[in-house]
Amino acid sequence: xxxxxxxxxxxxxEGDSSVINCTYTDSSSTxxxxxxQEPGAGLQLLTYIFSxxxxxxxxxxxxxxxxxxxxxxxxxADTQTGDSAIYFCASSANQAGTALIFGKGTTLSxxx
Amino acid sequence: xxxxxxxxxxxxxxxxxxxxxxxVQDMDHENMFWYxxxxxxxxxxxxxxxxxxxxxxxxxxxxYSVSREKKxxxxxxxxxxxxxxxxxxxxxxxxxxxDSPLHFGNGTRLTVT
Numbered sequence: 001x002x003x004x005x006x007x008x009x010x011x012x013x014e015g016d017s018s019v020i021n022c023t024y025t026d027s028s029s030t031x032x033x034x035x036x037q038e039p040g041a042g043l044q045l046l047t048y049i050f051s052x053x054x055x056x057x058x059x060x061x062x063x064x065x066x067x068x069x070x071x072x073x074x075x076x077a078d079t080q081t082g083d084s085a086i087y088f089c090a091s092s093a094n095q096a097g098t099a100l101i102f103g104k105g106t107t108l109s110x111x112x
Numbered sequence: 113x114x115x116x117x118x119x120x121x122x123x124x125x126x127x128x129x130x131x132x133x134x135x136v137q138d139m140d141h142e143n144m145f146w147y148x149x150x151x152x153x154x155x156x157x158x159x160x161x162x163x164x165x166x167x168x169x170x171x172x173x174x175x176y177s178v179s180r181e182k183k184x185x186x187x188x189x190x191x192x193x194x195x196x197x198x199x200x201x202x203x204x205x206x207x208x209x210x211d212s213p214l215h216f217g218n219g220t221r222l223t224v225t
Contacts, residue, residue, distance in 0.1 A: 008152075030211070031211050031213075033213055033214075035216075040218075040219075041218055041219070042116075042202055042216035042217050042218045042219050043155075043202065043204075043214075043216040044216070045213045045214075045215070048213055050211070088154070088155065090214075092211070099145060099157050099160050099170065100214055102147075102154055102155040103154060104152065104153065104154030105154050105155075
């Protein structure tokens with residue numbers, strides 16, 4: 001079946017940039033999402049990108065998409081301790097009535 | 113803002129009990145989903161519903177059933193709870209359109225003893 005893969009852990013120092021990577025297999029993936037999950041909470045949508053875009057920037061967040069390699073990344077500039085969380089990448093085909101496919105999540109740990 | 117509400121944050125049940133997990137959304141979304149989340153396994157789709165009274169099996173439907181009698185409510189049922197169903201359960205909803213993101217509830221942490 002279709003798959004989304006992420007590295008499981010990332011550790012950075014406060015003030016550094018964090019880059020979380022994701023690869024997906026479904027060539028029909030039209031929308032790619034990044035979600036954040038803080039301890040004990042549900043998933044919160046951070047940002048998303050349409051497959052005909054290469055980059056999207058939203059304040060401290062930059063999403064880069066390499067459609068040829070099916071590679072997605074999320075860069076967090078000036079990482080803060082409040083950014084410590086699990087980050088999930090997800091893909092969706094442009095088709096109603098279907099479910100998103102999620103990666104296993106990357107745990108970001110920010111030390112001061 | 114979309115609100116997805118799961119009726120319980122924490123539940124403790126005994127093996128063999130019938131368990132109901134309730135989820136309500138207030139944005140008239142057609143699609144609703146149940147996932148379970150386990151360490152190292154990420155989110156796994158149990159069931160989803162694309163409309164009232166419609167349901168589709170996800171990746172791990174065994175041991176679960178669902179009910180969607182009203183558009184705003186999607187229930188997950190554990191017919192006979194087992195210890196391997198101890199997990200975090202997440203409900204989500206979205207508009208029935210391919211570019212629409214999922215909106216999640218805060219989750220229900222179920223412990224089966």
